Amino acid sequence: MNRTLLSILKILSKENKIIGSKEIAKKLKMYGVNLSERTVRYHLKILDERGLTKVYGKEGRRITERGRKELETASTVEKVGFIINKIETLSYLSDFDINAMKGRLILNITYIHKNKFRKALKAMENVFTSPYVMSDRILVLEKDSENILVPEDHVCIGTVCSVTLNAILLKHGIPIISRFGGVLEIREGESYRFGALISYDGTSLDPLEIFIRGKMTDVLGTIKNGFGRVLASFREVPIVCLDKVKEIYSIMQKRGFQGIMMFGEPNQPLLDIPVGMDRVGIIVVGGLNPIAAIEENNIQTYTTAISVLYDCRELVVFEEVLEKFK
Amino acid sequence: MNRTLLSILKILSKENKIIGSKEIAKKLKMYGVNLSERTVRYHLKILDERGLTKVYGKEGRRITERGRKELETASTVEKVGFIINKIETLSYLSDFDINAMKGRLILNITYIHKNKFRKALKAMENVFTSPYVMSDRILVLEKDSENILVPEDHVCIGTVCSVTLNAILLKHGIPIISRFGGVLEIREGESYRFGALISYDGTSLDPLEIFIRGKMTDVLGTIKNGFGRVLASFREVPIVCLDKVKEIYSIMQKRGFQGIMMFGEPNQPLLDIPVGMDRVGIIVVGGLNPIAAIEENNIQTYTTAISVLYDCRELVVFEEVLEKFK
Numbered sequence: 001m002n003r004t005l006l007s008i009l010k011i012l013s014k015e016n017k018i019i020g021s022k023e024i025a026k027k028l029k030m031y032g033v034n035l036s037e038r039t040v041r042y043h044l045k046i047l048d049e050r051g052l053t054k055v056y057g058k059e060g061r062r063i064t065e066r067g068r069k070e071l072e073t074a075s076t077v078e079k080v081g082f083i084i085n086k087i088e089t090l091s092y093l094s095d096f097d098i099n100a101m102k103g104r105l106i107l108n109i110t111y112i113h114k115n116k117f118r119k120a121l122k123a124m125e126n127v128f129t130s131p132y133v134m135s136d137r138i139l140v141l142e143k144d145s146e147n148i149l150v151p152e153d154h155v156c157i158g159t160v161c162s163v164t165l166n167a168i169l170l171k172h173g174i175p176i177i178s179r180f181g182g183v184l185e186i187r188e189g190e191s192y193r194f195g196a197l198i199s200y201d202g203t204s205l206d207p208l209e210i211f212i213r214g215k216m217t218d219v220l221g222t223i224k225n226g227f228g229r230v231l232a233s234f235r236e237v238p239i240v241c242l243d244k245v246k247e248i249y250s251i252m253q254k255r256g257f258q259g260i261m262m263f264g265e266p267n268q269p270l271l272d273i274p275v276g277m278d279r280v281g282i283i284v285v286g287g288l289n290p291i292a293a294i295e296e297n298n299i300q301t302y303t304t305a306i307s308v309l310y311d312c313r314e315l316v317v318f319e320e321v322l323e324k325f326k
Numbered sequence: 327m328n329r330t331l332l333s334i335l336k337i338l339s340k341e342n343k344i345i346g347s348k349e350i351a352k353k354l355k356m357y358g359v360n361l362s363e364r365t366v367r368y369h370l371k372i373l374d375e376r377g378l379t380k381v382y383g384k385e386g387r388r389i390t391e392r393g394r395k396e397l398e399t400a401s402t403v404e405k406v407g408f409i410i411n412k413i414e415t416l417s418y419l420s421d422f423d424i425n426a427m428k429g430r431l432i433l434n435i436t437y438i439h440k441n442k443f444r445k446a447l448k449a450m451e452n453v454f455t456s457p458y459v460m461s462d463r464i465l466v467l468e469k470d471s472e473n474i475l476v477p478e479d480h481v482c483i484g485t486v487c488s489v490t491l492n493a494i495l496l497k498h499g500i501p502i503i504s505r506f507g508g509v510l511e512i513r514e515g516e517s518y519r520f521g522a523l524i525s526y527d528g529t530s531l532d533p534l535e536i537f538i539r540g541k542m543t544d545v546l547g548t549i550k551n552g553f554g555r556v557l558a559s560f561r562e563v564p565i566v567c568l569d570k571v572k573e574i575y576s577i578m579q580k581r582g583f584q585g586i587m588m589f590g591e592p593n594q595p596l597l598d599i600p601v602g603m604d605r606v607g608i609i610v611v612g613g614l615n616p617i618a619a620i621e622e623n624n625i626q627t628y629t630t631a632i633s634v635l636y637d638c639r640e641l642v643v644f645e646e647v648l649e650k651f652k
Binding site: 002202210 | 539
């Protein structure tokens with residue numbers, strides 16, 4: 001199924017009522033599909049023939065049950081929107097206000113079998129007192145919440161995604177670009193070099209999920225010995241924004257956030273990675289380092305990075321979680 | 327260690343004799359490092375101080391044992407050259423002649439424990455009679471060969487890498503570009519869509535290795551039922567070359583090669599993936615599909631994709647291997 005058909009189906013699914021081809025043509029423009037009403041009707045006929053939509057006289061069309069199913073399976077195509085789109089969309093949609101500590105920030109979602117949950121907390125304990133974590137807070141759900149379903153016998157952990165930094169900066173008018181997800185080698189407690197890199201605009205799978213799955217991290221070893229490999233990402237901001245970024249970051253730190261490991265020099269490569277013209281590189285910790293630590297303890301996790309917008313007031317300081325589940 | 331120091335060390339390691347700074351400066355240009363002799367001497371002093379090189383009077387310098395070790399650990403930095411560089415380098419270096427069936431083609435290298443080797447052959451059997459393989463030939467090494475070391479108790483399998491197609495086309499003056507490695511969904515035996523994609527010019531890890539490790543393939547299911555997921559890649563050629571590509575591909579087929587699953591239309595997206603201006607998309611099977619089938623049987627493999635140039639005459643028709651190890 002091509003993108004046009006898919007976009008029409010999506011519109012019909014979202015509207016969930018009978019709408020006409022004129023209305024559809026108008027809404028299609030929002031998806032970047034610019035078609036005449038006539039051409040839309042041609043595509044609608046294809047959908048009719050496949051039983052994915054149904055005509056209701058002159059009023060227009062409605063999506064069928066089969067159409068919904070098709071849309072569901074077609075959502076993998078959506079995935080082939082690259083990760084950069086997910087980053088940009090959630091950064092834009094987040095309404096998190098760092099000054100008021102209000103609004104929805106961006107979480108990575110992980111499910112763990114409840115029998116393993118205490119062991120998982122133990123594995124994360126040292127990470128939450130290390131520099132390799134984004135925030136001192138975490139979401140823990142034992143039951144479904146408004147927008148997260150928790151599978152039976154599982155606990156859901158939400159870790160603050162480092163894309164939250166993008167959201168905060170964007171709200172201050174700073175256009176930050178996420179370039180690479182990587183595995184950062186640490187030596188004597190210092191960032192040394194990237195051992196692996198995947199560009200966010202060239203992958204449909206999240207790089208940090210790939211590195212965790214590939215068992216390429218050693219977060220716990222890094223914390224213990226000062227030598228190891230942690231998840232990190234490479235970002236860029238225009239030189240002109242650098243002071244403002246540092247200013248906002250100091251506010252973030254007062255609110256229990258951290259995560260920026262290194263600022264580069266204007267127009268200079270940072271850890272051998274070149275930056276764009278008139279830009280500065282920034283190295284940010286991966287929000288998934290606590291989850292990497294869990295996997296390093298051979299506890300299986302089911303993780304989706306950059307997953308969901310969530311009300312920041314639902315998050316709890318990690319120490320309190322630890323206390324509660326002692 | 328920065329790229330300049332690394333490049334100097336590499337030159338000294340390759341030469342493996344005493345050479346002067348003038349000579350080094352000349353060779354550095356080959357690595358894209360353009361420095362005066364004076365600057366090279368400055369860098370050499372740094373290397374001396376770190377004990378990585380040693381001065382021999384006026385003649386010049388030589389790499390030390392410690393220098394070699396540093397180079398070895400630093401080779402991860404090399405990896406952060408993206409996979410596209412590996413593809414282009416090996417395509418260029420390959421001297422495989424499809425007409426004469428002579429020269430070195432490009433192999434993926436996989437090690438399997440010898441106890442699992444028979445089971446692995448069994449797993450690959452159906453792949454080699456399917457459309458999802460590059461060639462009917464395979465390399466099997468039970469002992470070290472000239473340029474491949476085989477670890478104790480292991481067998482080495484070399485599968486023809488699909489980059490061999492690039493090499494063959496390049497020799498005919500066709501500039502083929504490898505864009506994405508992907509997991510291709512097959513329905514009723516037909517290519518349906520990509521379920522995951524990673525751009526070759528944005529990753530330091532091979533995409534197909536990632537997909538195998540992530541257990542994202544179902545090569546055996548695809549062969550059995552016509553529905554499933556196989557490894558594939560997306561390439562592009564200029565429209566003007568299309569007829570020549572088809573002509574060369576028909577010669578390849580007569581020589582026991584295959585692998586092109588789909589040709590796109592000029593300037594048209596192929597399976598929803600847009601192509602560059604005045605280009606045609608081509609979908610090529612992943613050379614690692616036989617290895618994916620082994621992993622689907624829960625046999626552990628150690629694989630390096632796009633690994634080595636190897637004399638094509640050392641490869642054997644898969645059926646003969648099967649016969650030999652019956």
